Amino acid sequence: MTEIDEMSVKQLKKDIFLTAYHGRTEHAHLASAFSLVEILYALYVKRVMKFKVSDPEWRDRDRLILSKGHGALALYSSMAMAGFFPMETLKKSFCHPGSPYGGEPHLHDLDGIEASTGSLGHGLSIGVGMALASKIDDVKNKVFVIIGDGESQEGTIWEAAMSAKNFQLDNLTVILDQNEVQEMGTVEEVSGISDWTEKWKSFGWEVIVVDGHNLDELSEILASKNNINTPRIVIAKTVKGNGVSLIERRSDWHYRMPNKKQLKTFQDKLNITDSELA
Amino acid sequence: MQKAFLQTLYDLAEEDRNVLMLSADNGIEFDKLFKRDFQQQYIEFGIAECNMVGAAAGLASYGKIPFVHTASNFLAYRAYEFIRNDVCVQNANVKIVGFGSGLANSTLGPSHHSTEDIGVLYSLPNLTILSVSSPLETEQAIKEAYLIKGPVYIRIGLVGEPEIQENLPENIFKKNNIIRDGGDVIVFSTGSIISEVLAAADLLQESGVSAKVINVNKIKPFHKESLIEVCAGISNIVTVEEHNVYGGLGSIIADIMVQEGIGGELLKIGLHDCFAKGYGTQHDVQNQNGLDRVGISESILARLKTPNLA
Numbered sequence: 152m153t154e155i156d157e158m159s160v161k162q163l164k165k166d167i168f169l170t171a172y173h174g175r176t177e178h179a180h181l182a183s184a185f186s187l188v189e190i191l192y193a194l195y196v197k198r199v200m201k202f203k204v205s206d207p208e209w210r211d212r213d214r215l216i217l218s219k220g221h222g223a224l225a226l227y228s229s230m231a232m233a234g235f236f237p238m239e240t241l242k243k244s245f246c247h248p249g250s251p252y253g254g255e256p257h258l259h260d261l262d263g264i265e266a267s268t269g270s271l272g273h274g275l276s277i278g279v280g281m282a283l284a285s286k287i288d289d290v291k292n293k294v295f296v297i298i299g300d301g302e303s304q305e306g307t308i309w310e311a312a313m314s315a316k317n318f319q320l321d322n323l324t325v326i327l328d329q330n331e332v333q334e335m336g337t338v339e340e341v342s343g344i345s346d347w348t349e350k351w352k353s354f355g356w357e358v359i360v361v362d363g364h365n366l367d368e369l370s371e372i373l374a375s376k377n378n379i380n381t382p383r384i385v386i387a388k389t390v391k392g393n394g395v396s397l398i399e400r401r402s403d404w405h406y407r408m409p410n411k412k413q414l415k416t417f418q419d420k421l422n423i424t425d426s427e428l429a
Numbered sequence: 430m431q432k433a434f435l436q437t438l439y440d441l442a443e444e445d446r447n448v449l450m451l452s453a454d455n456g457i458e459f460d461k462l463f464k465r466d467f468q469q470q471y472i473e474f475g476i477a478e479c480n481m482v483g484a485a486a487g488l489a490s491y492g493k494i495p496f497v498h499t500a501s502n503f504l505a506y507r508a509y510e511f512i513r514n515d516v517c518v519q520n521a522n523v524k525i526v527g528f529g530s531g532l533a534n535s536t537l538g539p540s541h542h543s544t545e546d547i548g549v550l551y552s553l554p555n556l557t558i559l560s561v562s563s564p565l566e567t568e569q570a571i572k573e574a575y576l577i578k579g580p581v582y583i584r585i586g587l588v589g590e591p592e593i594q595e596n597l598p599e600n601i602f603k604k605n606n607i608i609r610d611g612g613d614v615i616v617f618s619t620g621s622i623i624s625e626v627l628a629a630a631d632l633l634q635e636s637g638v639s640a641k642v643i644n645v646n647k648i649k650p651f652h653k654e655s656l657i658e659v660c661a662g663i664s665n666i667v668t669v670e671e672h673n674v675y676g677g678l679g680s681i682i683a684d685i686m687v688q689e690g691i692g693g694e695l696l697k698i699g700l701h702d703c704f705a706k707g708y709g710t711q712h713d714v715q716n717q718n719g720l721d722r723v724g725i726s727e728s729i730l731a732r733l734k735t736p737n738l739a
Contacts (some may be wrong), residue, residue: 258519265490267518270510276480277515280487280495287469288491307511310480317475 152366159196159232160366163188164394165421166228166238171408172428174245176254182392182404184225186330187297190363190387191229193370194295201292204234207262213292214281216266218274219299219328220255221406226264227252235263272305274298275325279311282323282382295373297326301333304342309354312382316355319380324373325356327384328363330391334405351384363387395420430585430621431528433564435459437571438496442467447492448575451485453478453499457588478508485523486515494522494575500534501527501543501584505550516580517553524574530560530584531620531671532705535714539704543584548676550582551649558648560584562623565597566646573602584648586621593623593644602647604655611639614665614729619645619678622671625715628722629669629729636730645678653685664693665733669725671715674699696732698725 152160164185171179194200200213217226224245231238244250251260255269266277278296285292298308315323327347331338339345351358357378361368369387377383392398397409397416409417417423435457442448442463450463452473464471474481478499485495497504504512504527516523527543534541550558557577559570567585574581594608608623609630618626623644630640643659645651660666666686668679679697686695700718707717715721719728 266486267514270514272479273483273511273515276483276511277487277490279480280484281490282487283472283484284488284491284493287493290491307477307479307483310477311483314474314477314480314484318472 156192156197156366160188160192161422163192163225163228163232165423166231166242167224168417168421168423169427170228170242170245171224173242174247176246177408178406179224179408180221180254180406181224181408182332182398182401183219183222183299183330185393185395186328186363186389186391187222187225188393189366189369190297190326190328191225192232193366193373195229195233197366197370198233199370199373200295202263207235211290211292214265214278214294216268216274216278216281216294216296217256218268218278218296219271219302220268220274222297222328223252223254223256226256230263236261271299271302272307275308275311278323279315279318279320282315282320283318285322286318286320292322294323295326296323297328300327300329300331300338300347301341303327303344303347312351312354312356315382320382321377321380323382324377325382325384326373327386328389329386330389332391332400332402332405334402336402347386355381357381357383358386359383360386360388363389364393430561430564430567430590431457431588432459433567434498434526434528434571434585435463437568439463439466441571441575442470445494446470447494449488449493449495451481451495451497453481453497453503455499455503478503479511482508482511482523482525483515486519486521489521489523494524496524496526498526498528500541501530501546502541505543505546509549512550512580513553517555520555520579522578523580525580525582526571526585527582528585529587531586531622532711532714532718532720533586533621535711536708538708542705544672544700544705545676546584547648547672547678548680551676551681555580556649557581558584559602559646560619560648561646562586562619562621562644563590563593565592565594566601569597569601570646573600584620590621591624593627605652605659606644606646607641607659608644609640609642611641612663613639614667614733615641615643615660615663616667616669616729617643617645617678617682618669619648620671621711622669622715622720625720625722626669626725629725632722632726633729636726638730638733640729648678648681651681651685653689656682656685657689657691660691660693665696666693667696667698667729667732669720670699671720672699673702675702696729698728
């Protein structure tokens, strides 16, 4: 990772926090956004995905669906950093009345959002439809779908997994943000499952496990081609709340904002000045 | 009606390569002909309705016009949230064709009845709901759905239903269609039960009651204006449906009557907040639930004898 990338990733986390902090909400999915930062930075800012900011409807663009829609803060901030809209506007308007930046992304609110998500277990099915359409129309693009490990408790993830292999969608890549924590405990405690590799392999997918905070590894894998006729899952091992030890791997930080005392910790970890909070 | 749907879709698919048929392992022999002739436009999802509906939204984002089809109950109930979030919230150009509507799956019991589908889908923004009673109407419904840019739910029966009218007027979805004239009572109905309603009107005539029958084949958006027009001068208003009277055609008409200040009293004939009883032919199940011609005519006569409606 270059020094610039390192600084930018830090900046992105800071932007995510400030967006939530100045948002018209008392809660935010900060920890779920922090586990996604490097993944979205690779796709949007390092431009692993091909897209045109000036023409968000460009037919041949790669598509990204954030199926775990509660990671919206990370998506918006990465899109802003990629130039879709000004970061300063985003930071002033999250969840404000009339703003396009809601707690979950909505297709018709914002150019560049490919699907409305929020209810878990939907995005992969939509992605299967998009990847099928690319095949039918011979569009040479990629469809990326980011899902969560908690989200993988939804049965439709597996309906979609089965169909993607059956349709031989080698233009489809799922990125599993395996942050291991959900609202009521660890994913293993809640569902009894912690190893995803064998499950996806048994559905006929190509499975690649990566460190979800290693930008170089992520960028290289996400830019490479799938095996022929095979959908791919990149299992990104991540830390929920990565970068702010106070909230790392903590289920009670799934959906909240810091109190005054905790705010200092965020300021220290993310290098946020008092004036930036004003 | 399934044959009419498939024949119409076959013709549309030939004209427009963006027309797709999405299947959930549930069809008739004719589906196989479609698959044979339009391999690129036929996608089999297997028994996974939610995934099929979600994928349809993804396909529609590329300009495809997917017609998803399986039994109404599997779409309206199992795939409800996918219809809501992926199709209606996104206003995706997806056509949802539910067959075996009402009590048509008469030997399979409540798991296969769609007697609450209008109730659950009516409140979805962006969704047009067409409900047809015959093969010719089905053909028009599929063509109409193709022309609408946005989500459409088309509620059809199975196979072998009779035609209701030999000469169907053009564009039956532009107004509420009067299919029998009369002056004592006005009966609104929808779907394949219409043939029983017409037979009930004959029985009523024998008792000296003349019934006007309206075939409501567009449930949403509902033609308020033509409702007001057809009700003029008649204060005995009846709805008949193979559906719960809560949330179905009766509730929709009651709502409009109150909003528009249409006078008269409303008798809702349908399932009274229960699941349909019994097995047999569709007619047998109608009979066991008071929804055959005799049951319908008797309910109307009983109501006409009450003092406030006499």
